[in-house]
Amino acid sequence: MATPRTMMELWTTLGSTIASFMFVWAIIRQFFPVELRRYLGSYTHRLVDYFYPYIQITIHEFTGSHLKHSEAYSSVEAYLSTNSSKIAKRLKAEVGKDSSKLLLSMDEHERVTDEFNGVQVWWLSSKVVSLSRAMSYYPEPERRYYRLKFHKKHRDMITETYLEHVLNKGKEIKRQNKQRRLYTNNSSSSIKYSSRRQTLWSHIVFEHPATFETLAMEPDKKQEITEDLLTFSKSKDYYARIGKAWKRGYLLHGPPGTGKSTLIAAMANFLSYDIYDLELTAVKDNTELRMLLIGTTSKSIIVIEDIDCSLELTGQRKKIEEKPLDSNKGKKEAGKEPKDEGGSKVTLSGLLNFIDGLWSSSGGERIIVFTTNYVEKLDPALTRRGRMDKHVEMSYCNFEGFKVLAKNYLEVEAHPTFDLIQKLMKEALITPADVAENLMPKTATENADVCLSNLIRALNEAKDLKKNEPAKVEAMSTDTEKEPVKVEVMLLDQPKDITGSTEGTSKGGSMLLDPIKDPVKVDEMLPDKQEAAAIL
Numbered sequence: 001m002a003t004p005r006t007m008m009e010l011w012t013t014l015g016s017t018i019a020s021f022m023f024v025w026a027i028i029r030q031f032f033p034v035e036l037r038r039y040l041g042s043y044t045h046r047l048v049d050y051f052y053p054y055i056q057i058t059i060h061e062f063t064g065s066h067l068k069h070s071e072a073y074s075s076v077e078a079y080l081s082t083n084s085s086k087i088a089k090r091l092k093a094e095v096g097k098d099s100s101k102l103l104l105s106m107d108e109h110e111r112v113t114d115e116f117n118g119v120q121v122w123w124l125s126s127k128v129v130s131l132s133r134a135m136s137y138y139p140e141p142e143r144r145y146y147r148l149k150f151h152k153k154h155r156d157m158i159t160e161t162y163l164e165h166v167l168n169k170g171k172e173i174k175r176q177n178k179q180r181r182l183y184t185n186n187s188s189s190s191i192k193y194s195s196r197r198q199t200l201w202s203h204i205v206f207e208h209p210a211t212f213e214t215l216a217m218e219p220d221k222k223q224e225i226t227e228d229l230l231t232f233s234k235s236k237d238y239y240a241r242i243g244k245a246w247k248r249g250y251l252l253h254g255p256p257g258t259g260k261s262t263l264i265a266a267m268a269n270f271l272s273y274d275i276y277d278l279e280l281t282a283v284k285d286n287t288e289l290r291m292l293l294i295g296t297t298s299k300s301i302i303v304i305e306d307i308d309c310s311l312e313l314t315g316q317r318k319k320i321e322e323k324p325l326d327s328n329k330g331k332k333e334a335g336k337e338p339k340d341e342g343g344s345k346v347t348l349s350g351l352l353n354f355i356d357g358l359w360s361s362s363g364g365e366r367i368i369v370f371t372t373n374y375v376e377k378l379d380p381a382l383t384r385r386g387r388m389d390k391h392v393e394m395s396y397c398n399f400e401g402f403k404v405l406a407k408n409y410l411e412v413e414a415h416p417t418f419d420l421i422q423k424l425m426k427e428a429l430i431t432p433a434d435v436a437e438n439l440m441p442k443t444a445t446e447n448a449d450v451c452l453s454n455l456i457r458a459l460n461e462a463k464d465l466k467k468n469e470p471a472k473v474e475a476m477s478t479d480t481e482k483e484p485v486k487v488e489v490m491l492l493d494q495p496k497d498i499t500g501s502t503e504g505t506s507k508g509g510s511m512l513l514d515p516i517k518d519p520v521k522v523d524e525m526l527p528d529k530q531e532a533a534a535i536l
Ligand SMILES: Nc1ncnc2c1ncn2[C@@H]1O[C@H](COP(=O)(O)OP(=O)(O)OP(=O)(O)O)[C@@H](O)[C@H]1O
Pocket: 214, 215, 216, 217, 254, 255, 256, 257, 258, 259, 260, 261, 262, 263, 373, 394, 431, 432, 433, 434, 436
């Protein structure tokens, strides 16, 4: 017990000696001439620096003579918010800029410890209050700062690696906390008459709840997409090394209601990216397209929906490339109102240039997503790999997909009706949108049992519809000039004998037809003669 007491006494004595010395020194130095005081001051600093083993770096809230908000400060603040909310005892809560979330950060004069590669560092939060602040007519804002302290032997590691890590992590956290935005392009006509300050894009807050967990899709496919997105988002150095624009093209194709838009929302939420919904029909020409694309920010998904309707990309590339496109036509056919009456002169080559990285000069990563209900109609120039790196087929709902939706909509993971639903799903084609519609309770009294029986009814109807479908014909060859056409006939509910006999087969079959010799037979076989002509 004697040693601690001696130590205590030693510290107490040392403390009071230093305090007395400081006090005496403060009195004496007043009588020293200014020059001498400065001289002594500089020596004191040097002496302290010599023995003091730590280095301090200060990051101020405002920088420059115009007191601009420092990006480094806000990044450090975001970085420390994750640490300090767990460690610090005094926190402050603020609603962040562009965010609806309450963000916690360490309060003034609070200290937290951080560790990086086994090295300990200390962060202090503090502020400078100007003395003239209270008296001044235009009080200066408080200037907050963070101070980082570390041992001088780690100088290189901290200044080269740790600070970069803090800034990158902080930026990432800021982006995740930021409200996501959904941008749409303004039609050319509205830009013409608008004030100069109006931009080409308008935005709203993007709050789509879709995630990969709530998406009805085969688990393997989900994993493949999420891995692809993650790899892409971390490949900055790779793209820089190979000298390519940091972009990735996705083509989502499948019937309406299979979740193409939902997948885009899930991708945006997964990566915390903004979405630019590019309505090509509202774009006047290639120059405007270029301006729009240059106006997009990095870490965004640029979406061109129903590309088959936006541009007539069904013909030969050459013809289309030269021809200005009346894109309104396609949209009207799709039952959508075009935004711009004048029609768009965006060409396929303009679009291809853009996909090939026209905007690469603006830096940062972008994902471009095209969606279509008719992938076979698109020009191969648009869909070839390299432009569209990933083709994702969105298909009808299967039992796995149904289970995801049942969990989302009804919070049901097992039910006596599941076996029947599984059987029916093999026999009927139903989109995830239709499944979702049936599973959604319409009134407060509709429980899971009611919703599931609604779905069973819908599945039975879809099954009957499929049975009653007219004969489906598949042409195996299209060369009608020389070869006979092999036609596969699938006769389901109502057998229809193509040879005129009333005895048909419900199983279907195939036969060789010569379109020159047997035109009538081929015609008869199809309910729609035009369809026959198209196939042959
Ligand atoms: N795979 C899916 N997973 C979860 N929900 C889905 C899925 N597919 C469709 N839905 C539901 O159906 C609705 C319509 O789907 P969505 O708009 O994503 O389909 P789409 O394929 O983009 O259709 P369109 O081609 O008509 O634009 C969505 O709001 C969602 O609720």
